[in-house]
Amino acid sequence: MGKKDMKKKRTFSAVVIVLLALSAIIAFFLSPYASGDPDGLEWVAELGVPEDMTFIEKGEEAVWEGSPLPDYSVPALGEEANISVMVAGVVGTLLLFCLGLGMAMILKKSEK
Amino acid sequence: MHIPDGFLSTPVSVATYAVSAATGGLAVYRAKKYFADRLVPMAGVCAAFIFAAQMMNFPIGGGTSGHFLGAVLACVLLGPSAGFWVMALVLTVQSLLFADGGITALGANVMNMGLIGGVLVYFILTGILKLFPREKKVFIGAVGIASWLSVVLAAAACSLELSVSGTIPFRIVFPVMTTTHALIGVGEALITTAVTAYVVNARPDLVFAWSEEPTLGMSREVLADG
Numbered sequence: 001m002g003k004k005d006m007k008k009k010r011t012f013s014a015v016v017i018v019l020l021a022l023s024a025i026i027a028f029f030l031s032p033y034a035s036g037d038p039d040g041l042e043w044v045a046e047l048g049v050p051e052d053m054t055f056i057e058k059g060e061e062a063v064w065e066g067s068p069l070p071d072y073s074v075p076a077l078g079e080e081a082n083i084s085v086m087v088a089g090v091v092g093t094l095l096l097f098c099l100g101l102g103m104a105m106i107l108k109k110s111e112k
Numbered sequence: 113m114h115i116p117d118g119f120l121s122t123p124v125s126v127a128t129y130a131v132s133a134a135t136g137g138l139a140v141y142r143a144k145k146y147f148a149d150r151l152v153p154m155a156g157v158c159a160a161f162i163f164a165a166q167m168m169n170f171p172i173g174g175g176t177s178g179h180f181l182g183a184v185l186a187c188v189l190l191g192p193s194a195g196f197w198v199m200a201l202v203l204t205v206q207s208l209l210f211a212d213g214g215i216t217a218l219g220a221n222v223m224n225m226g227l228i229g230g231v232l233v234y235f236i237l238t239g240i241l242k243l244f245p246r247e248k249k250v251f252i253g254a255v256g257i258a259s260w261l262s263v264v265l266a267a268a269a270c271s272l273e274l275s276v277s278g279t280i281p282f283r284i285v286f287p288v289m290t291t292t293h294a295l296i297g298v299g300e301a302l303i304t305t306a307v308t309a310y311v312v313n314a315r316p317d318l319v320f321a322w323s324e325e326p327t328l329g330m331s332r333e334v335l336a337d338g
Contacts, residue, residue: 059116
């Protein structure tokens with residue numbers, strides 16, 4: 001492995017680590033500061049259309065209520081507690097890192 | 113703009129599931145041809161970053177918030193095939209584990225945010241990039257604009273599905289959805305531009321659209337230092 005390859009390898013790990021660390025920091029430390037206002041679609045469904053046309057109520061019943069971390073919270077830690085959203089965020093982030101890796105290994109170019 | 117259960121009619125749910133499934137199949141086929149080994153860790157990072165960043169709702173005024181979408185970022189970094197699948201993965205996990213986005217609306221959410229906001233905009237982006245000189249500044253700027261467009265187009269598709277479902281007339285929902293998301297798209301463009309600029313400067317060969325996109329003539333080994 002030449003010097004250039006070594007440098008490439010280092011910057012490669014750096015990019016992966018920087019972006020992954022950034023994701024974990026956002027999910028754990030910043031998630032409690034996310035805006036609680038309704039998002040674009042929720043706002044439109046509730047307030048953005050004439051009063052007799054609101055449709056937010058149509059979305060109130062989920063087909064399946066078994067999500068383990070509903071609304072980005074850990075039920076055992078309380079629905080509103082900061083720690084609840086922090087833990088849910090970091091669990092989801094790490095899980096998606098692993099699932100994304102696994103999926104990409106299946107999708108990658110077949111060796112010639 | 114994750115659509116919950118109950119907003120869409122059954123025919124719209126079924127049709128959008130079919131479109132997303134067909135796109136998914138085609139994306140597997142294309143990824144097997146174009147998705148390079150060295151981008152595998154980036155797919156994990158991308159999925160993690162999009163999930164985390166989507167949690168950060170930012171206020172856009174008037175009591176409304178928006179959050180990052182990430183579809184253009186995923187397609188630019190990983191190519192449209194793996195990018196589509198990363199979006200589908202994030203949306204599926206959000207729907208099943210976090211009750212964000214209905215299970216019956218998952219097909220529509222993947223279609224809006226993966227196919228239309230991701231793959232379609234990626235092809236528009238690369239089509240336009242062909243007309244410009246190959247410069248990083250041009251590339252980064254174009255990616256930023258594309259990411260803004262992606263949020264607006266996904267919102268437009270969402271409006272269409274809601275109106276075809278009979279939930280709300282198109283002429284009512286389309287203007288509010290697109291103008292709201294035109295604002296949210298500004299946040300999208302800032303985040304997408306920053307991350308793309310960072311990666312394309314640190315490791316240009318980790319950016320699929322810069323280093324591998326076949327239609328942009330990247331076969332001329334201009335990778336690592338380009």
